[in-house]
Structures are given as structure tokens and as C-alpha cells.
Amino acid sequence: MESFQYDLPARPCVALPVRAELWGVVSSGNLEVLVETGPPPDQCRFQVETSAHGFSEVWQAVLEDFVTRHAVGGLSFSIHDAGATPAVVSLRLEQAMQSLKAP
Amino acid sequence: MNRIPGKSYREATARQRVAGLLDADSFAEWVGPAARATSPHLAALGLPCSFDDGVVVGQGRVEEAVVTIIAQEGQFNGGAVGEVHGAKIRGALQRAVRERPTAVVFCIDSGGVRLHEANAGLLAISEIMRALLAVQGAGIPVWALVGGSCGAFGGMGIVARLCDAVVMSEEGRLGLSGPEVIETVMGVEEFDARDRALVWRVTGGKIRRTLGEATVLVEDRLSAFRAALESLRHSCPVALPRTLDALQAVQDQLTARATRESDLRDGQALWDRLGLGADAAWMDTAQFNRRLQELA
Amino acid sequence: MNATGPSRLWNHEARRRTARLTRCAAFLRGKEVAAADMVPFLEAVLEPGDRVCLEGNNQKQADFLAAALADCSAQRVHDLHLVQSVLALPEHMTLFEKGIARRLDFSFAGPQAHHLARLVQDRAIEIGAIHTYLELFGRYFIDLTPQVCLIAAQAADAAGNLYLGPNTEDTPAIVEATAFKSGIVIAQVNELRDALPRVDVPADWVDCFVVAPRPHHIEPLFTRDPAHITEIQVLMAMMAIKGIYAAYGVERLNHGIGYDTAAIELLLPTYGAELGLKGRVARHWALNPHPTLIPAIEAGFVERVHSFGSEVGMEAYVAARPDVFFTGPDGSLRSNRAFCQMAGLYACDLFIGSTLQMDLDGNSSTATLGRITGFGGAPNMGSDARGRRHASAAWLQAGREKCGGGPPVRGQKLVVQVVETWREPHHPTFVERLDAWQLQEDMGLALPPIMIHGDDVSHVVTEEGVANLLLCRTPEERSQAIRGVAGYTPVGRARDRRFVENLRDRGIIRRPEDLGIDVRQATRDLLAARTIKDLVRISDGLYQPPKQFRNW
Numbered sequence: 001m002e003s004f005q006y007d008l009p010a011r012p013c014v015a016l017p018v019r020a021e022l023w024g025v026v027s028s029g030n031l032e033v034l035v036e037t038g039p040p041p042d043q044c045r046f047q048v049e050t051s052a053h054g055f056s057e058v059w060q061a062v063l064e065d066f067v068t069r070h071a072v073g074g075l076s077f078s079i080h081d082a083g084a085t086p087a088v089v090s091l092r093l094e095q096a097m098q099s100l101k102a103p
Numbered sequence: 104m105n106r107i108p109g110k111s112y113r114e115a116t117a118r119q120r121v122a123g124l125l126d127a128d129s130f131a132e133w134v135g136p137a138a139r140a141t142s143p144h145l146a147a148l149g150l151p152c153s154f155d156d157g158v159v160v161g162q163g164r165v166e167e168a169v170v171t172i173i174a175q176e177g178q179f180n181g182g183a184v185g186e187v188h189g190a191k192i193r194g195a196l197q198r199a200v201r202e203r204p205t206a207v208v209f210c211i212d213s214g215g216v217r218l219h220e221a222n223a224g225l226l227a228i229s230e231i232m233r234a235l236l237a238v239q240g241a242g243i244p245v246w247a248l249v250g251g252s253c254g255a256f257g258g259m260g261i262v263a264r265l266c267d268a269v270v271m272s273e274e275g276r277l278g279l280s281g282p283e284v285i286e287t288v289m290g291v292e293e294f295d296a297r298d299r300a301l302v303w304r305v306t307g308g309k310i311r312r313t314l315g316e317a318t319v320l321v322e323d324r325l326s327a328f329r330a331a332l333e334s335l336r337h338s339c340p341v342a343l344p345r346t347l348d349a350l351q352a353v354q355d356q357l358t359a360r361a362t363r364e365s366d367l368r369d370g371q372a373l374w375d376r377l378g379l380g381a382d383a384a385w386m387d388t389a390q391f392n393r394r395l396q397e398l399a
Numbered sequence: 400m401n402a403t404g405p406s407r408l409w410n411h412e413a414r415r416r417t418a419r420l421t422r423c424a425a426f427l428r429g430k431e432v433a434a435a436d437m438v439p440f441l442e443a444v445l446e447p448g449d450r451v452c453l454e455g456n457n458q459k460q461a462d463f464l465a466a467a468l469a470d471c472s473a474q475r476v477h478d479l480h481l482v483q484s485v486l487a488l489p490e491h492m493t494l495f496e497k498g499i500a501r502r503l504d505f506s507f508a509g510p511q512a513h514h515l516a517r518l519v520q521d522r523a524i525e526i527g528a529i530h531t532y533l534e535l536f537g538r539y540f541i542d543l544t545p546q547v548c549l550i551a552a553q554a555a556d557a558a559g560n561l562y563l564g565p566n567t568e569d570t571p572a573i574v575e576a577t578a579f580k581s582g583i584v585i586a587q588v589n590e591l592r593d594a595l596p597r598v599d600v601p602a603d604w605v606d607c608f609v610v611a612p613r614p615h616h617i618e619p620l621f622t623r624d625p626a627h628i629t630e631i632q633v634l635m636a637m638m639a640i641k642g643i644y645a646a647y648g649v650e651r652l653n654h655g656i657g658y659d660t661a662a663i664e665l666l667l668p669t670y671g672a673e674l675g676l677k678g679r680v681a682r683h684w685a686l687n688p689h690p691t692l693i694p695a696i697e698a699g700f701v702e703r704v705h706s707f708g709s710e711v712g713m714e715a716y717v718a719a720r721p722d723v724f725f726t727g728p729d730g731s732l733r734s735n736r737a738f739c740q741m742a743g744l745y746a747c748d749l750f751i752g753s754t755l756q757m758d759l760d761g762n763s764s765t766a767t768l769g770r771i772t773g774f775g776g777a778p779n780m781g782s783d784a785r786g787r788r789h790a791s792a793a794w795l796q797a798g799r800e801k802c803g804g805g806p807p808v809r810g811q812k813l814v815v816q817v818v819e820t821w822r823e824p825h826h827p828t829f830v831e832r833l834d835a836w837q838l839q840e841d842m843g844l845a846l847p848p849i850m851i852h853g854d855d856v857s858h859v860v861t862e863e864g865v866a867n868l869l870l871c872r873t874p875e876e877r878s879q880a881i882r883g884v885a886g887y888t889p890v891g892r893a894r895d896r897r898f899v900e901n902l903r904d905r906g907i908i909r910r911p912e913d914l915g916i917d918v919r920q921a922t923r924d925l926l927a928a929r930t931i932k933d934l935v936r937i938s939d940g941l942y943q944p945p946k947q948f949r950n951w
Contacts, residue, residue: 022154027179081151086887091631091921298946384951
């Protein structure tokens with residue numbers, strides 16, 4: 001397993017979730033992402049544990065783009081990855097955002 | 104041409120199943136993912152962990168009635184029972200004894216013990232069985248739902264059969280040794296695990312319903328499983344009275360069945376004997392249920 | 400006048416044919432040869448160095464004849480030149496290992512790709528060329544005419560008429576070239592019948608037949624279980640339907656094999672119908688009877704399908720839908736690879752398929768190191784036919800986009816590659832240099848095995864968006880357009896972001912949101928069928944999938 005953490009500057013999230021939300025499943029080519037509150041409002045934290053080694057730069061690029069797309073300051077995303085492609089990573093993050101926005 | 108109606112139970116994750124089975128927004132999770140109760144064994148082996156160790160437990164409502172719900176995630180390590188996973192299930196069952204919900208809803212989707220945690224997993228399954236019997240002893244029914252891709256095998260197959268009712272879909276499977284295990288141990292002549300139709304004719308929802316081991320056979324839709332829970336809440340079957348005589352009677356019935364049907368090698372042979380028809384495996388769920396009822 | 404003068408003979412080939420038939424006459428009872436006599440029979444008919452077509456198709460295999468040929472004595476039968484489209488069976492390789500065959504001209508070697516590469520490196524085999532199907536069929540009539548062909552048919556009657564059944568595939572092209580150039584046509588059949596349901600090959604084109612001990616093997620190559628289609632594939636299918644099928648009004652098309660295109664087939668009756676596309680797109684097809692096309696057929700999207708071959712399990716469904724499929728008087732499918740390839744090349748406005756690797760010129764390849772897979776039909780389907788002269792709305796619109804204003808003198812075929820940017824970790828689809836170049840060096844091939852040439856590709860669809868290469872005016876725009884949909888692959892991350900945003904402003908790159916597609920709507924719930932069983936139910940029980948696809 002490979003682990004890394006990124007703290008990225010982000011626009012503040014307007015409606016912080018009341019409780020932690022888990023999206024996705026740890027299965028081959030898939031991942032789970034746990035969304036919680038915690039970091040300061042202008043920061044977003046990502047903690048990644050992945051079974052695919054040597055992709056930290058790709059992860060960083062995917063997460064930086066995600067932070068550009070969404071106001072996620074004050075949120076932390078903890079990810080358990082079992083070899084998901086960047087496409088699946090992005091999709092799961094989008095789905096997690098959708099669930100946060102839904103009432 | 105419309106979309107296939109309704110969300111598939113088989114394709115849903117454990118969390119999606121919980122959300123679809125319970126009244127809207129009624130679920131309160133115990134030891135949720137934020138608690139990070141992950142498996143120390145998988146971590147030690149350098150394998151991916153899951154924040155909930157592959158099982159969701161908590162409390163919610165079905166038509167306002169409070170239930171305890173347990174849902175295994177079949178996609179995480181085949182829903183296999185590890186130490187933490189098992190402790191969460193046992194804990195939920197013990198809490199049910201204290202809090203006395205209307206029922207315990209147990210979404211089983213598991214091949215049995217998690218091999219990476221062999222001894223701890225084996226212990227966990229026996230603890231689950233004991234806790235489940237205690238729940239029933241307290242007069243609270245336990246309803247198993249079996250419709251995930253892993254079915255209910257190994258120790259979890261036994262757990263399913265301890266329950267007061269078993270709701271299955273045709274796609275669900277229930278057994279003790281899984282097909283691959285039987286093939287490995289007994290040889291491909293005894294059981295060809297790659298013959299998917301055979302696997303389903305021997306372990307699938309239809310044959311389990313025919314044998315009475317599944318109480319209800321529903322379509323592979325989350326809404327159909329929910330509807331089954333609603334009707335169980337009203338009929339509230341009890342597996343069997345917990346007396347020695349009742350157990351002996353069941354044992355006698357099973358012995359008689361084993362003798363009577365010892366020559367049957369395949370679900371189709373039983374359906375032929377019952378007069379269900381050559382297309383029993385193909386019939387849709389409603390038609391199958393209707394035919395069974397007609398023959399009963 | 401010249402040296403040969405009046406004494407020159409003009410029927411060498413016919414005399415040679417007579418000699419072959421005389422040599423094997425003892426084995427013939429009418430036109431029938433006993434299965435047990437097949438090896439000595441072939442040893443009698445064949446001559447060293449013969450050009451032989453041992454029918455191997457995409458699906459149907461003359462497997463009994465292949466095994467018999469492989470059992471021949473290499474002292475008697477050797478140095479054959481095999482001219483056949485597909486090398487699928489281990490026996491095909493045995494022929495070269497034993498020295499029975501030496502030279503090979505072919506199209507596709509899927510299951511034997513690895514073995515073939517090893518034989519080439521060991522110099523146990525000489526490869527003439529790797530062709531597309533149409534090229535090889537063409538050469539059957541020009542310079543690679545078989546002297547003997549060994550074909551597979553469903554049934555024969557006593558006279559030697561052949562019934563090919565639904566899997567016609569290459570047979571007509573092979574037989575036509577052989578029979579009318581004094582060659583010998585030998586057929587293996589599954590059964591001898593008193594009366595055939597229809598005659599596909601007349602008896603006077605057939606020299607002999609053998610009833611094989613087992614029916615010939617047919618591979619269910621085109622069956623894709625909807626259960627394995629991913630959300631990402633659903634997303635890409637939505638983009639293809641909305642961004643290309645709807646945008647160009649594509650009515651006539653061909654789909655490659657794979658889950659990406661199966662997703663499109665299963666989205667037509669749901670997402671496509673919601674976009675109001677029924678009757679406007681995907682009406683006429685050059686396609687094998689894909690089980691995943693059933694929902695679109697039942698929904699009335701699909702009006703007509705012509706097929707290269709058949710698909711196992713689709714027999715009864717096809718027979719029950721004669722308005723859609725080409726069928727014989729007996730009701731069963733009539734397929735024909737040569738005609739269907741021609742239809743795909745000249746009569747379709749769109750080809751869409753997937754690939755394993757794509758470079759910055761848009762060249763794509765399914766070749767991987769240590770394997771020679773060959774081409775099959777994709778390069779013909781996936782290329783602009785410059786000899787085409789009839790117009791259609793989609794073809795003209797693509798032509799206008801390509802020439803950029805001014806009246807176009809020709810249209811342009813839509814050639815679409817639909818790929819995920821990563822196949823799996825460590826395997827990006829987009830690369831600076833195709834493995835095909837290395838394979839060319841390793842194998843001493845004349846050309847790198849490129850499946851679809853970049854200058855034929857009109858669109859690239861990935862999970863990141865659609866790149867319209869027709870609108871690119873410079874090589875730099877083209878490579879940035881490809882980088883711009885190459886996701887987080889090294890190629891994609893090396894994009895010039897400002898350049899790519901400019902391409903997006905010009906509509907050369909369109910993201911899902913530019914197309915009005917919410918990626919979160921891309922779920923499997925959009926599929927018209929989620930399982931094989933759904934397909935069977937939608938077909939009203941007519942589709943009978945092979946055992947490995949059934950759980951009932």
C-alpha cells in the first residue's frame with residue numbers, strides 16, 4: 001500500500017455536511033471515499049491509501065482539478081483505493097459531492 | 104422500450120441497500136465509517152482496508168417500525184467475515200436484545216470466513232450465531248435477505264438458515280460449501296463450478312424456495328425486497344419453536360427428505376418430480392411463485 | 400512468332416486438377432470421403448508448395464480438416480502456402496511446426512497471436528503479408544488464388560450441394576476463387592441431409608465433402624454480458640450518442656466489438672429515445688447479430704442489419720425478425736463477410752470501435768509486444784473510402800467540417816475511437832509511441848501494425864470528452880485535441896492547458912457539460928438490459944445464449 005496526504009487551497013464549502021458520508025466500495029478497480037469536516041475553511045485535505053504504486057503525481061493532478069471545480073474548503077476526503085483509474089476516481093468524487101449537495 | 108424498472112438489489116452496494124430498504128432518512132449507523140474501525144489483519148498484510156470493514160450496522164424503520172439492520176458489502180473481499188466485521192455484527196445483535204426492535208434485518212452477502220483472518224473470522228461467525236440465537240430467544244425475529252453477488256455461503260449460509268425468514272431473489276444463492284470449494288474437494292465430475300446454470304439450480308433462489316429454505320422469492324429489485332420486509336412485518340413468521348421436540352421434528356423431516364430425495368442430483372430433477380415443468384429455471388419470479396403455490 | 404508457338408498448352412491448371420482428382424478417386428464414394436480416410440485423402444490431393452486456404456473465420460472453423468491436415472506426413476505434404484483470414488486453432492500452428500506449411504498470408508490471429516510471434520522469431524514461418532479481410536479476399540482473385548480450399552459447411556446432400564447455415568462468413572469468397580480457377584474444393588459438413596434447407600454452394604463447385612465426427616466449432620465472439628458494462632462506459636456511450644450520432648444524424652453505421660459499443664447499443668432505446676433519436680439515427684447496420692442490439696431492435700430503432708457472420712444463440716431470434724435481418728427461404732440468417740465488409744466501407748457513414756493504444760497523430764493499434772494479432776476487418780470499416788461518390792447528410796457534414804468552409808468535393812466518413820484514457824494502472828491508452836513500432840522492428844514486418852490510421856479518425860471519445868479531429872487545422876491542433884481528452888495519462892498531462900481551453904471554445908473539444916451531460920447521471924440504470932437474462936426476456940425468449948452466459 002502507498003499512502004499520501006495533500007492539503008490544497010480551496011474555496012470554502014458553503015454547506016458543510018452534518019455527518020460523515022462514505023461513497024463507493026473497495027473492490028478491484030474501485031475505491032471508497034469518506035467525506036468529513038475538519039480542515040480550515042480555505043483548505044481541503046485528501047488522505048489517500050492506494051494499492052497501485054507510483055501514481056502520486058496522477059493523484060495530485062486529479063485532486064487539484066477536483067478542488068478547482070468545487071468549493072470544498074473545510075472538507076477532508078479520505079480515500080481507500082484498490083486500483084481505480086482516474087476516471088473512476090473523478091466520478092466517485094463527483095458522486096460524493098452530489099450527495100453532499102442533496103438535502 | 105423503457106429502462107429496466109427499479110434499482111437492482113444485486114448491483115446495489117450495502118449502503119444503497121440499507122437506504123432502499125428503510126423508510127427515508129430513518130437510518131442511524133453504529134460504528135460508522137468515521138470511526139475507522141478497520142481490519143488490523145488486512146493492514147498488516149498490506150491489503151486495502153475499508154472504513155466500515157465491509158459491513159454496515161445500525162437502526163432504522165420499516166413502515167415506522169424500528170428495526171436493527173445489518174448489511175454486508177459483497178464487493179469488499181467477497182463480504183467475508185473478519186474480526187472487526189464479525190464484531191460489528193455481533194454487537195448489533197446484542198444491542199438488539201437490549202433495545203428490542205421489531206425485527207433484525209440481515210442483508211447477507213458473503214462467502215463466509217475471511218481467509219486472511221482465519222481463526223478470528225471463524226470465532227466471529229460462531230459468536231454471530233450465538234448472538235443471533237439470543238435475539239430470537241428474546242422473541243425478536245431475524246430476517247435474512249439474500250440477493251447479492253456473493254450469496255450466503257460457508258458460516259454465513261448457516262447463519263441464514265438460523266433466521267426466522269429468508270427473503271431471496273432468483274439471483275441469490277444459499278449453500279454451505281461454495282461451488283468452487285466443492286469442485287476443488289470432490290472433483291469436477293461431482294460438481295462443475297463453471298456450469299453457472301447448474302450452480303443456480305443447486306444453490307439459487309428458486310431451488311431454495313422450492314425446498315422451503317427461502318420463505319419468500321422476490322425479483323431482483325430493491326423495492327421488491329422492501330415490499331417483502333413490509334409483508335414479513337405483518338405475517339411475522341417464526342422459524343420454529345425453540346423446544347427440543349420442535350427441533351427433533353425438524354430433524355426427522357430433514358432425514359425423511361434426505362432419504363426421499365437422495366437420488367436427486369439437480370434442482371431440475373426436483374422440479375420435474377413436483378411437476379413444475381422443464382422451464383422452471385427460466386420462468387419469471389411471479390410465474391414461478393404462482394406455479395409453486397398451485398402445486399402446494 | 401514465338402518460341403512456344405502453336406504447341407503451347409493453355410490448360411495446365413485443369414490438367415493438374417484432373418491429376419489430383421485421379422489420385423484421390425479411390426477414396427471417393429460419389430463426392431463423399433469417409434472421415435477415417437481424411438489424412439490419406441489429403442496426402443493424395445495435395446502437392447508440396449500448394450497454396451491452400453484452410454477456412455478459419457472469425458467464428459466458424461474447419462477444425463476437422465485442420466486436424467487432418469496437421470496429421471499428414473510432412474514427407475508427403477510440405478511447404479504449403481496458407482492463405483486464410485484467421486488463425487485461431489492450435490492445429491494451424493502445428494502445420495508450421497511440422498513443416499507441412501511454410502508460408503502464410505492472413506488477416507487475424509487472435510488466440511494464436513503469441514504462438515505466431517514465436518514462430519516468426521524462430522523463422523519457422525514466412526509471413527507474406529498481414530491483410531485486412533477485404534484485401535485478402537481481393538488477392539484470392541489476383542495473386543493468392545488457392546489451389547485447394549478446405550471449407551466448413553453446415554450440411555451437404557448426396558450430390559455435394561452445400562448449406563452453410565447462418566455462419567456464411569468467408570466461404571463464398573474462398574469457393575468462388577478456388578472453384579473457378581481449377582482448384583479443388585473440399586468441405587467438412589456437420590451432417591448429410593436428403594434435402595437441404597437452401598443451397599448456398601452448388602454441387603458443381605464442390606469436389607468432395609466429409610461428414611465430420613463433430614460439428615465444427617463456432618466461437619460466440621460477439622456476445623457481451625451487459626452485467627460487465629461500467630459506469631464510465633455508460634458515460635462515454637452518452638457522449639457518443641449525443642455528441643456524434645445525434646449531431647451528425649448518423650443513420651448507417653458499423654460497431655466494433657466490445658463493451659464500449661455494447662453500451663451504446665443498450666443506451667439507444669433509453670437515452671437515445673429520450674433524446675428523440677428514434678428513426679433519426681442508427682437505422683441501418685453492418686453488424687453481426689449482437690445480442691446487445693436486441694433492445695434497440697425491439698424498440699424499433701433498428702430497421703436493417705446485414706451481417707459478416709452470425710452469433711451463437713441468435714438463430715431463432717434472427718429467424719423471427721426477417722424484416723430486420725437478411726435471411727434465406729429457410730428462415731436462417733444469410734451472412735457474408737466480403738459483402739458486409741464492402742457495405743461497411745462504402746455504405747456506412749460511421750464506424751465506432753475501441754483500441755488499446757493511440758498516439759498523438761491519432762494512429763491506433765491493438766498490437767502489444769510479443770503478439771502478432773493482425774487486422775481483421777477494422778481497418779476497412781474504420782477508414783474513409785475515397786472512392787465513395789454517393790452523399791448522405793452525415794457524410795456531407797463531416798466533409799464540410801474537414802475542408803473548413805467552401806463547397807466540399809467529397810464528404811468524409813465518421814471514424815470514431817471510443818476509449819478510456821487508462822485501461823488499468825500502468826496501461827495508459829494514450830502514448831507517445833505505439834508498441835506497434837517496436838513490434839515491427841522485433842518481427843521484421845514491412846509496416847507497423849496500425850489498426851486505424853490517424854488521418855482516418857474523425858473523433859476520439861474518452862471519459863473526459865469528445866475531440867473532433869475534423870475541425871483541427873494544424874498538426875499541433877490535432878495533437879493538442881488528443882491530449883485534451885487524454886485525461887491524466889502522461890500524454891494528457893503534457894497538454895498546453897490554454898491551447899486546450901481554446902480548442903474547447905471552438906467546439907473541437909467538448910466536455911460532458913458542454914454536451915449537456917451530467918456525469919452523475921451515467922449509471923447502469925440507463926442500460927436497456929443489465930443482464931443476459933434481460934436480453935432473453937426482451938427477445939421474448941427467442942435469444943438462446945450459450946451455456947457460459949446463462950445462470951438458468
